[in-house]
Amino acid sequence: MIKIENYIPIVGQSIINDLQLLAERLKGKIIQNINSTPVGGGVAEILNRMIPLLKQLGVDARWDVIKGGEQFFEVTKKFHNALHGRPEEIIKQDFEIFMETSHINIEQVNIYGDIVFVHDPQPIALVEKKSLNKWIWRCHIDVSNPNERVWQFLMDFIIKYDSTVFSAPAFSRVLPIRQFLIAPSIDPLSDKNKELPQETIDTVLHRYGIPKNKPIVTQISRFDRLKDPLGVIEAYLLVKKRIDCQLVLAGGIAADDPEGIKVLEEVQDNAKKDKDIHVLLLPHNDIEINALQRASTVIMQKSLKEGFGLTVSEALWKAKPVVASNVGGIPLQIKHKYSGLLCHSIEGAAFALKQFLNNPAYAKRLGENGREHIRNNFLLTRHLRDYMLLFLSLYHTEDVVYL
């Protein structure tokens, strides 16, 4: 099991000391996390890492999961897409199905926390059980442009909470309750981010037939139009006219995305335009992703829309120069010309790639700045600190709090 002390060589003893100081002030409080699944998905992944670390710090954090049938989760999937702004036909019956399961959960879920920390829309209606304890709703979704019908439905519950949490400033709107900005994080000790020996990196390159004799430009993302893989190829082809390099487009296909296969086929078709484009359909293997990122000269994330875009943090943590779109949570991770280059178009992406490929010292400096930016702002330890501050904020309304 990973110990909190394992993070000391990465963030320093004093950061861990701060976490201990905060944890002491939460003694005696039970933090009850509630979500809809114990495995799979980003929320479960982060809770699986955070709960044991909070416990080691002395915070009584616990985790419960609501129940729901197939129909309920089909509806919540539709809600999820609609909140992301995707067109979805939501009918009256969907809301009825949602409420039916919610009522069962309201009856059956035991609420015992001094602080009840509800994640995402699925368990949102549990707030009907609110008594004298404190309730927080954590929204992990990009709700910058939500389906208003679904949003208004959720609002009836949201306003009953004490506080909400969003991942990016663009997701906030004027609300009658407090709303905090807490970005997600990466775990520097996970398989996806830990240091790798050069032999592992070379083995992965060899496995996928990627030579080391040319600079490697990489985008790692599932094959989804919102990640704009075709735009990445176009940008690469513009660069290729002047600089001899290769492109790696690697990722998987989401199980619930029928369009993914179609996008992959289109990408494979377009990749035929150049012999140095490698399209890799990766099995879920974090070490391979880590190795491909570490082998890259420049990493791209040319998304058209992005919830937070943690692949950018992953790349910067490896001190890689990154070219990424100015969308979602990406501008929080990259300050243009300080910790990477932001772009708005295919041509802009190509120009940024050329700047990095032709100026290795510049690329190195921005990559190193990026790594420090991630160390200070997007590692799991910062996330732990923010969550503990969030819990403490429930007992203080002032802007300057003496603990």
Add this chain to the structure above:
Amino acid sequence: MAELIRAKEGFRFYTRLHLSEMTGLKASTLGQLVELIKQVPGSCIYHHTHRFLQQHQYLSPEPPNDFAYWVIEALGEDELGERLASIDTIQFIHIRELRNEFIKVIEEYLEEHPSAKQKFARQGEEFHFMKSVSFIVPTNYTANDYREFVEVLKKITIDSIYFHVFEARLRLEKGTNDFSWWIESSCGDKQLADEIARLDPYTFTMEELRKTLVKIIEKRIT
């Protein structure tokens, strides 16, 4: 020798941790920006003029505030960005004076360049007003003389340095930084207190500021 000075009262190091609270208010134009700067709580002005210091302390010391960064990157108003970046934050003792300076600079610019009123940030690149909620926590570190002080200074978090240098002076309106105050009042060393108070901390990265403070005090005890 200065190193023999034992402080009348020890210095307790505090740390300051912050949460960003969102207001839901946003601006797409300079007109909206200046109107909201007039209305938002002082904690918002503090957040947007100091956030960069903590989040980007290892980078080059620019840009010093969110307003300057936004007008350059989202609106392409480089000249106004430069004027906002040059606002000398160290000269202000109260947030309200700092707020008024930002209002004055933007309004003057809009008078000189009326066409700047027409510029809109792209969707998704609006300026979002946030505020800092500060949690101030005593650490386990104390110092009773310069040697102990400098040893702690080398190892405490930048959050702690930040609190004693920036937050104490402007947000808590103590008028000077905590280090200078302690050195003068408890060690009776006005010369060293003044030397530290004269620094413009806004033009250092946080790690450079730490090194500079360590150097000044070490020079005093050797």
